[in-house]
Structures are given as C-alpha cells and as structure tokens.
Amino acid sequence: MFRNLARSGNRLATASTRRTQRLYSTAPPKSSSGPTFPAMLAVASMGFAAYYTIVKSREGKTMPRRKETTTYEEEEALKQKRIAEAKAKKEQKQTKAIPAFSPEEVTVVFVLGGPGAGKGTQCENLTKDYGFVHLSAGDLLRAEQKREGSKYGELINNYIREGLIVPMEVTIALLEQAMNEAIAQGKEKRFLIDGFPRKMDQAVKFEEVVVPSKLVLFFECPEEVMLKRLLKRGESSGRVDDNIESIKKRFRVFIETSMPVIEAFEKDNKVKKISCDQPVEQVYQGVKTIFDEMFAEKK
Ligand code: UP5
Numbered sequence: 001m002f003r004n005l006a007r008s009g010n011r012l013a014t015a016s017t018r019r020t021q022r023l024y025s026t027a028p029p030k031s032s033s034g035p036t037f038p039a040m041l042a043v044a045s046m047g048f049a050a051y052y053t054i055v056k057s058r059e060g061k062t063m064p065r066r067k068e069t070t071t072y073e074e075e076e077a078l079k080q081k082r083i084a085e086a087k088a089k090k091e092q093k094q095t096k097a098i099p100a101f102s103p104e105e106v107t108v109v110f111v112l113g114g115p116g117a118g119k120g121t122q123c124e125n126l127t128k129d130y131g132f133v134h135l136s137a138g139d140l141l142r143a144e145q146k147r148e149g150s151k152y153g154e155l156i157n158n159y160i161r162e163g164l165i166v167p168m169e170v171t172i173a174l175l176e177q178a179m180n181e182a183i184a185q186g187k188e189k190r191f192l193i194d195g196f197p198r199k200m201d202q203a204v205k206f207e208e209v210v211v212p213s214k215l216v217l218f219f220e221c222p223e224e225v226m227l228k229r230l231l232k233r234g235e236s237s238g239r240v241d242d243n244i245e246s247i248k249k250r251f252r253v254f255i256e257t258s259m260p261v262i263e264a265f266e267k268d269n270k271v272k273k274i275s276c277d278q279p280v281e282q283v284y285q286g287v288k289t290i291f292d293e294m295f296a297e298k299k
C-alpha cells in the first residue's frame, strides 16, 4: 500500500513539474526586430489626426450621456405613451374645425360696446337700412332661459344676474342656430352679432367654427352715461340685470374681459369706433358713414 502511495506521489510530482515548466517557462523570448522609428511616427500622427477630428466634430455639442438603464415595464410604458401621443396628434389634425360658413358667402359684423352703450338701438336702424339680420347674443340667451324645457334656463339666469359670461358653447350654439334659421327663411346672409364676443375664447371659437368676422363696430361711451341709461331702462325693462348691483358687475366684466377682445381685433385692423355719447340719430350718422363705405354696393 505504501509502495502504491509512493508511486502515485511520484506521478503527481512529475505531472506537477511538467505543468510548471509549461506554464512558467523561463526560456528566453524569440528575438524580434521591432517597429522602425518612421513607422512609429506614422502611427502616432494618424492617432493624433483622428483625435483632432473627433474633438473638432464635437465642438459645441454636449457629450452624449450614457443611456440610463430602464426596466422592461418602463420601456413598455414609454412606448405606449409615444403611441398615445401620436394618436392624439393625428386625431387633433383630423378634427380641426372647418367654419360652417365661408366669409364670401356670409357677412358677420360684431357689434361691441359697454352695457347700455346703445348697441341694440343702433342695430335696429341698421337692420332697416342695410338689410342685415340682427342677432343679439343677450336676447338669444334670455329667450333660451325662458324656453320651456331648456336645460340651461337656470344657469343662464344666474350668469346674467351676476353680469358674468355664459359658457361659450351655449351662446355659440344659439347664434349658429339662429343664423341657420335666418338663412333657411331666405333672409340676407348678413348678420349683426350684437354683444358678442365678450371674451377672447368666444371670439376665437366663433371664427373657427362658424365664420370669420368682417368688421367690428365698437360703441364707445362713458360709464356714467351708460349707468344713467340703464337705470332709466330698468324702471320698465324687467331685466334681472338692470339694477345697480348687476350693472356694476357688468361694467367690471366689460373692462376686464371684453375690452381685451376689442384690442385684439384692433390689431387685425377690423375695428371701427363710434362715440355714443350723443343723441341716437347723431350716433347713427356715424354708423351710416361706415356702412355706406363698406356695404353700400349691397344696399
Ligand atoms: N339709448 C340708447 N342709445 C342712446 C342714445 N344715443 N342716447 C340716449 N339714450 C340711448 O340702450 C340702452 C338704453 O339706452 C335704452 O333704454 C335706449 O333707449 C337708450 P341699448 O340699445 O339697449 O344698449 P345696449 O348696448 O344694447 O345695452 P344692453 O343692456 O343690451 O348691453 P349688454 O351688453 O349689457 O347686454 P346684453 O343683452 O348684450 O347681455 C346681457 C348679459 O347676457 C351679459 O351681461 C352676460 O351676462 C350675458 N351674455 C353672455 O353671457 N354672453 C354673450 O355673448 C352675451 C351676453
């Protein structure tokens, strides 16, 4: 048994010696002639040229950031988000509103001015003389408020009493419906839209979905004059907003919300101003001058 052990020990020792010699050979390396100096210089120059080109091409650019590692769920969520964004963009393009009428076919004049400036009064005259259809946004809202079964009745009443602007969807729908009805009855396709738009979003939406306006008549009037007229009218009008509290609120909304609409139209050179602090007939002469100039041929 000892002999066997010794023999196997010798075998192991021999194998170990062989392995050692093979792995850690002390034999001198084969001699090599090595690169020449010009070759080394050429390689160094090429390296420098490549480095210079890369540095120059990255000038002004930020260093690319190492891609952050994301989980499968994160990547999937990102993918879904991109798909949803692309879909929304496509839908937005497809649903871009086309105006119901073309401005060549239908003429719209917006009649704007503070509460009691005389918009309604002047529109009555223009209707007779120039064949325009007069649509007062306030009158349409009041009619809708009184209409039996209207789901907006209470809402409209509250907004008007507070001098606030009724959500535009309601007003624009009423105006468009009234325009369609007038056209169906064979009336002139020329409309005085009185007291509308009184807020920027209304102006943009109406021109986008109904028709772009041709002209904006702006009736300028001092507040104290308008107040006097409205209080006088309030004695018999029955309007829920012809009282001092509501009138003050209407004045404030006009300055804060409606004046910016007029200013925006002014930038488009669409506004004609008329001073209204004169008797009705005198104001009308000013209005007539503008209409004769713009619409005389269709009179
Ligand atoms: N009058 C007129 N001109 C005169 C003159 N030159 N000299 C002396 N007197 C004159 O006139 C008012 C009074 O003044 C009358 O008695 C008239 O005889 C006399 P009128 O022609 O009625 O003035 P108008 O500018 O039309 O005044 P109105 O009260 O109608 O103006 P508002 O703009 O306040 O009212 P509207 O009906 O348009 O709106 C009422 C409310 O509806 C708003 O406050 C708002 O709550 C709501 N609304 C919306 O929410 N969205 C809309 O788009 C429109 C209205």
Ligand code: MG
Residues within 6 Å of the ligand: 119, 120, 136, 138, 194, 195
């Ligand atoms: Mg009016």
